[in-house]
Amino acid sequence: MDQSDLKAAPAWQLSERAIKLTSSAIREILKVTERPEVISFAGGLPAPASFPAEEMRAAADRILRDNPTGALQYSATEGYLPLREWVAERYSVGGAKIRASQVLITTGSQQALDLLGKVLVSPGSPVLVETPTYLGALQSFSLYEPNYVQMPTDDLGLVPEGLTPELTAGARLLYAIPNFQNPTGRRLPLERRQALARFAQSAPFPVVEDDPYGALDYAGQPLPTLLSMAPEHIVHLGSFSKVLAPGLRVGYIIAPEDLHFKLVQAKQATDLHTPSFTQRIVHEVVKDGFLDTHIPKVRALYRDQCAAMLDALARNMPEGVSWNRPEGGMFVWVTLPEGIDTMKLLEQAVAQNVAFVPGAPFFASEPQHNKLRLSFVTVSPAKIEEGVATLAKLIRARI
Template identity: 60%
Template sequence: MKMENPTPMQWKFSERAQQLQSSAIREILKVTVRPEVISFAGGLPSPETFPVEKMRAAFDTVLSNQGKVALQYGPSDGYAPLREWIANSLSVNGAKIVPEQVLMVSGSQQGLDLLAKVLVDEGSRLLVETPSYLGALQAFSVYRPQFVSVATDEHGLLPEHVASIGQGASLLYALPNFQNPTGRTLSVERRAALVDTCARLGLPLIEDDPYGALCYRGEPLPKMVTMNPDGVIYMGSFSKVLTPGIRLGYVVAPVPLIRKLEQAKQAADLHTAQLTQMVVYEVVKDGFLAEHIPTIRKLYADQCHAMLTALDEFFPSGVTWTRPEGGMFIWVTLPKHIDSMKLLDEAIAEHVAFVPGGPFYANAPESNTLRLSFVTVPPEKIREGVARLGKLIAAKM
């Protein structure tokens, strides 16, 4: 029986829910889906890189040969052959990673949430780069840590600053390769110093590495987890090298931590989808990534070059930007008096979009910064969008 004129429910949210905020990037993307907008906002991989036919064939193979297994519940730690493949791929430079150190997660964003859940208490000191990945700040903030900003320069975070502030912290979160949002890369020397510093402090180091394979030339730099498998927590993802739609990532860590993360995952979603894990294993097991990733690198390198060339031509003197050697992002620093959030409103009116830099700072946001992503925009549109943006900036100089 339907009630007549029921009193509207007055929802009382938990304190944790009350502090939740929408991602600034996700809110901007709601505007930029319009076809007339040239969007440098999303951190989305290019759909041109998605191996659709390879994925379709893998789904067919898995469902035809192992359909009943693929459609069943799976183990909480993940599909064993895929975990073994990941462990073997990381066992380089003398490091030995075993499958028991690998936990499959539903996208690396879940990995961030689980790590915070098991390592961070309210008020814990949590060290992050300046600026840092917005999605990580959002995931960690649910657990009410005290964010401590690590000093950085054009080459990334400074290990000596970690040494001076890291005592007693719960963890250090870092993206050493083509960092989101700045595009900068941590040198081999700084990686070694950082690993050594964290080991001496007993400070867990999270190495988040979604972009490491996307170098434009040469070979990827060594991973910090191979320097100290007992002290570094490595996070990887198939989103940037296959497709983000499958929502498949992984955490590699010492076994005691993996077991605790597995317990947290059981409480969250029992296990990551068995079907997608089996499909990804079918795709990667025979070396497909070795031939596929170079095509992604070439595409992104060309688009990065197009954007850097356009920035050189259209941005006025007094504006600076990073020159990444891989990945998906360029970080722009405007004169102090220009607020990128206000600039965004004007840019959208001119049908071009970017992400203001302020939300990427855990503390003391710098409002004269912004992030540009070039990988989903063809070169001719990159040039057009940068020209529009440069004209708006020049008017404020």
């Protein structure tokens, strides 16, 4: 680059938050895994076989025939009212009564995280997160420059007794994924849910329950949500990405009206509203009970894929490698012997056309380097076996 080029491309001053921004390791890995020869356990992508494309096509056609203006014009920031009502009714189970006035439709669940950061987090605010937690949530909240506080966890997930006054002092929110957590695949047991709901009832900040995977429990026996236990004290995030299709980018936040109102104001400034058309497609597909027959099919598919992964791990992994047995969701969390750095392992694996996500980026601080996340839903059982065998060989060589 010569002088005139330097002059032509000025280095504009960026905001402090932008200077700290870094691209996710997942993102860089995904670029490699676009090569068709790579067996990728890295993606958090749902299986395309589960997308109800024909139902979507029929829905899109009906909507643009019957009410094109509704689908193509600007619409309310809160979202499409019939969809908000559908969400409210679906969550009004047990003793909980959820109102449509609590529901804000978001451009995917990721936007819900951005809006919560906007509305709750000031620079330096303590934000309580699981150890480890969803990398995308860390990226999203980080734009608002929080001070992350890691909460104690064990093999069952978050340990509610660890939420001491010292640890939680001044927090602006607590972020948890009780169902089939990303990255660990863990499901929080009922007693811990009850304890966390009790904690939420007296906490001076919201407990955020992020639940993209809740419908994907293999046995079809969901545990109650935190929302159902303490409806006025929980902010619940849901999504159609894992039960319908992520490419539509339709999710939602259920929050008490006070916070809901602020989230709506923030969303108005952020993207005015989620596309009218995609919201209507989702509503048109789900309104007559489609998910009641569709979700069991997705569950069965994911259960079989998970079984293939667990079998492959048991057959191939050497002594000293351990993993959990997910009861739902898309991920297995693998622990290697201390001293094996999964970031370095990844480089070797990619050279042999196998990809996964190293565990370290999922920790807000004090990363553990001997962990990795395996996603199993988009890979055929034969390729799962092949990919796990390759990984096992690489690990054996390092023990």
